[in-house]
Structures are given as structure tokens and as C-alpha cells.
Amino acid sequence: METATIHDERTEEGRRLTLHGRLTVRVIEDISPRLREMEDDPVPLTLDLGGMKRVDTTGAWVLYRLVEHRTEQGFITELTGLTPRIEALMAQVGKANQMTTIRHPIRKRHFHLLARIGAWVEGGIYQFGTFLAFLGLTMLALVRALMHPRRLRWLAILRQAEVVGVSALGIVGLMSFLVGIVIAQQGAVQLRQFGAEVFVINLVGRITFRELGVLMTAIMVAGRSGSAFAAQIGSMKLAEEVDAMRTIGMPPIEVLVIPRLIATTIAMPLLAFYGAIMAIVGGTLISWLQLGIPPAIFILRLQEVVPLTDVLVGLIKAPVFGIIIAVTGCFHGMQVEGSAEAVGEKTTAAVVQSIFLVIVLDAFFAIFFTALGWA
Structure with missing residues (x-):
């Protein structure tokens, strides 16, 4: 690659520089320091550019800077051998060399708050639309898999059912047991004021089968399994395993989402x-110890006061909650991109949104079943 060469000579009139070759951005790094040294040399300078084959904008800027700096200090500088192209480039560079003032945008506090609210609303609407699209694709894939059972990965479904259901028996059982104790104990304290301790059985039975049993279980599954779904699929996304599945013809939704969806839907009820x-x-234990109600009496009374509809309400809501938890966890896992930090962010979002959707759906179910007369 041909570069520029400088011939430097001293004469009685001063100093004369003769440039040959190219003065472009690719070679300017070698020439610019030598020309920069001459900016503060008071000796009259003659710059001969007759041997230059090519000068681009960067080269023109270096020449313009040399002449402009020496002129500002009152040093004599003369250019010879200028071609019209070089002269035009130096003129354009000179016009662009203007002082500018950067004004930072001034945002009023109220407008800034409105902008943040608008961005939040826009992001929420986009996220909701993306979630609905993912839910639709998942339902279509589920229908196709059910129509062709051979496409179902039964080993994966059984494995996920074990992780979601069997492995969760301990924590779900302990949490529900303690919740039953708290409900019975607090209910007994309040009902004792009216001499109606026996109605603790009504309180524990109905609220447990109808609401708290399924709701607390869904919250535990969302925090335990929903987060795991998001983290597992998110890690696969970062490792490009999901893209590899698409490359070899394995639909990621069918391979990763459907087994988790079916397993969670079955395990939740x-x-x-x-x-x-x-x-x-x-509740039976605390009633026996604190109120003196024998377990046999508690169970008999429970059969009388808890209608079958309460049990059915809980069992109907459970698979719907399972679908929401599985789809939300897998959806956020599929949204992971960038860095490992995104895995943590999407995992947190999966848990929060799953619990939020479960509570919202529970409210709708309460209104719906009340309208049906199953109150």
C-alpha cells in the first residue's frame, strides 16, 4: 500500500516540505505526527503538494489544521501545487470547523413522569400482546400433539410431573398444614366471643376446599416450578440450544413447553x-387441642357443612391455574436474550406475573361461580 512521503529541506527563505503519494485515512497515522510538530515551528513554511496522488477528507483536515494553527500564531505558511480537488476539500473542512453549543433537553418534571407512564403502558401492552401470541401458539401445538399422541414426549411429561408434583409434596403439605392451623386458631379466637367455636369447622372446611387450598398451592407452584421453567429455558436460549432445535427440525414449543404444560395441568389438581x-x-389438630373437638366429630361435621360444589370449584380452578403458571414460566424463558442477567430478570418476572394472573383469575372464578349459585 503506497503511503505519503515527506521531503524536508532548509532554504534561505525558511523550511520547505514536499509531499508525495497518498494522504488518506489509512496512512494518516504515520504522517499526522510529523505535520503536527510543525504547527509550533516559527520558521516560514512552504508546503508543496504537487506530488500528491490522492487526498481524502481526513488528509485535507490534517493540512487545514496545520495551516490554520500556524496562521493563528502569525507564522508564515504557503501551500503550492494545490489541485482544485484538494483546495475544495480543505474549504469544506474549514466550513465544518465551527464551534457548536450542545443543549441538553430540558424535561419538565410532569412531562417526564407522563413519559415514563406512557413507556410503561406501551411496554405492558406489547408484553401482553406477545404473551397472547405465545399462548395461542402453545394451544395450537397442544392440539396438534393431542391429535397425534405419538408426537408427545411421554418421558419428558413424566419427568416434569415428578418435578412439579411429587417433589413438591413436602413443601405444599407443610405450608397447607400450617395454614390450616392458623385459620383454625384465629377463627377460634374470634368465634369464642359468641360461643360459636364449633363453626371453626365450617370456616376451615369451606375456605380450604374452595379458595386457600388451590390458591396457596398455585402460589407455591408458581414460585417453585414457574421460576424453574423460566430459568431452564432461558439458559437454553443463551446457550443457543433452542436455535439448534429449530435447525434440526424440532419445534421448541412442542419439545420444551408442551411437556411442562401437560405435567403442570395434571399435577395442579x-x-x-x-x-x-x-x-x-x-385445622383438625388445633381444634382437638385448643377447642376439645375430637377428630371424629370434626370429620362428621365437615361432611355436613362442606358441599360437594366447594370441592368441585377448587378442582376446576386448579388445572386452569396450572396452565397459566406453565405458559407464563415458559414464555419468559423464551424471552431471555443478551446476557446471564436476563435469566434472573425473566425468572423474577415469571414468578410475579404468574402469581398476579392466578389471583386475578381467582377473582373472576369467584364472581362466575357465585353467579352460577355455587356460593
């Missing part, structure tokens, strides 16, 4: 019923 039974056990 079983866990909810198990959680309700453990809450009843806790």
Missing part, C-alpha cells in the same frame, strides 16, 4: 386436593 386435605388435618 392433585396438589390442590392434597393441600386442602393437609390444611384440614392442621
Whole structure:
């Protein structure tokens, strides 16, 4: 690659520099320091550019800076051998060399707050639309898999069912047992004022089978399994394993989402019923110890005051909650991109949104079943 060469000679009139070759951005790094040294040399300077083959904007800027700096200090500088192109480039560079003032945008506090609210609303609407699209794709994939059972990965479904259901029996049972104790104990304290301690059985039975059994179980599954779904799929996204699946013809939704969805949908009713039974056990124990109600009397009274519709309400809500938890966890896992930090962010978002959606759906179910007369 041909570069510029400088021939430096001293004459009686001063100093004469003769440049040959190219003065472009690719070679300016070698020439610019030597020309920069001459900016503060008071000796009259003659710059001969007749041998230059090519000068681009960067070269023109170096020449313009040399002449401009020496002129400002009162040093004599003369350019010879200028071609019209070089002269035009130096003129354009000179016009662009203007002082500018950067004004930072002034945002009023109220407008800034409105902008943040607008951005939050826009992001929420976009996220909600993306979630609905993912939910639709998942439902379509589920229908296709159910129509062709051979496409279902039964080993993966059983594995996920074990992780979501069997492995959660301990924590769900303990939590439900303690919740039953708290409900019975606090209910007894309040009902004792009216001499109606026996109605603790009504309180524990109905609220457990109808609401708290399935709701607390769903919250535990969302925090335990929903977060795991998001983290697992998110890590696979970062490792480009999801893209590899697409490359070899394996649909990621069918391979990763459907087994988790089916397993969670099946496990949730079983866990909810198990959680309700453990809450009843806790309520029975505290009623026996604190109120003197024998377990046999508690169970007989429970059969009288808890209608079958309460049990059905809990069992109907449970699989819907399971679908929401599984889809939300997998959706946020699929949204991971960038760095490992995104895995943590999406995992947190998966848990928060799953619990939020579960509570919102529970409120809708309460209104719906009340309208049906199942109150």
C-alpha cells in the first residue's frame, strides 16, 4: 500500500516540505505526527503538494489544521501545487470547523413522569400482546400433539410431573398444614366471643376446599416450578440450544413447553386436593387441642357443612391455574436474550406475573361461580 512521503529541506527563505503519494485515512497515522510538530515551528513554511496522488477528507483536515494553527500564531505558511480537488476539500473542512453549543433537553418534571407512564403502558401492552401470541401458539401445538399422541414426549411429561408434583409434596403439605392451623386458631379466637367455636369447622372446611387450598398451592407452584421453567429455558436460549432445535427440525414449543404444560395441568389438581386435605388435618389438630373437638366429630361435621360444589370449584380452578403458571414460566424463558442477567430478570418476572394472573383469575372464578349459585 503506497503511503505519503515527506521531503524536508532548509532554504534561505525558511523550511520547505514536499509531499508525495497518498494522504488518506489509512496512512494518516504515520504522517499526522510529523505535520503536527510543525504547527509550533516559527520558521516560514512552504508546503508543496504537487506530488500528491490522492487526498481524502481526513488528509485535507490534517493540512487545514496545520495551516490554520500556524496562521493563528502569525507564522508564515504557503501551500503550492494545490489541485482544485484538494483546495475544495480543505474549504469544506474549514466550513465544518465551527464551534457548536450542545443543549441538553430540558424535561419538565410532569412531562417526564407522563413519559415514563406512557413507556410503561406501551411496554405492558406489547408484553401482553406477545404473551397472547405465545399462548395461542402453545394451544395450537397442544392440539396438534393431542391429535397425534405419538408426537408427545411421554418421558419428558413424566419427568416434569415428578418435578412439579411429587417433589413438591413436602413443601405444599407443610405450608397447607400450617395454614390450616392458623385459620383454625384465629377463627377460634374470634368465634369464642359468641360461643360459636364449633363453626371453626365450617370456616376451615369451606375456605380450604374452595379458595386457600388451590390458591396457596398455585402460589407455591408458581414460585417453585414457574421460576424453574423460566430459568431452564432461558439458559437454553443463551446457550443457543433452542436455535439448534429449530435447525434440526424440532419445534421448541412442542419439545420444551408442551411437556411442562401437560405435567403442570395434571399435577395442579392433585396438589390442590392434597393441600386442602393437609390444611384440614392442621385445622383438625388445633381444634382437638385448643377447642376439645375430637377428630371424629370434626370429620362428621365437615361432611355436613362442606358441599360437594366447594370441592368441585377448587378442582376446576386448579388445572386452569396450572396452565397459566406453565405458559407464563415458559414464555419468559423464551424471552431471555443478551446476557446471564436476563435469566434472573425473566425468572423474577415469571414468578410475579404468574402469581398476579392466578389471583386475578381467582377473582373472576369467584364472581362466575357465585353467579352460577355455587356460593
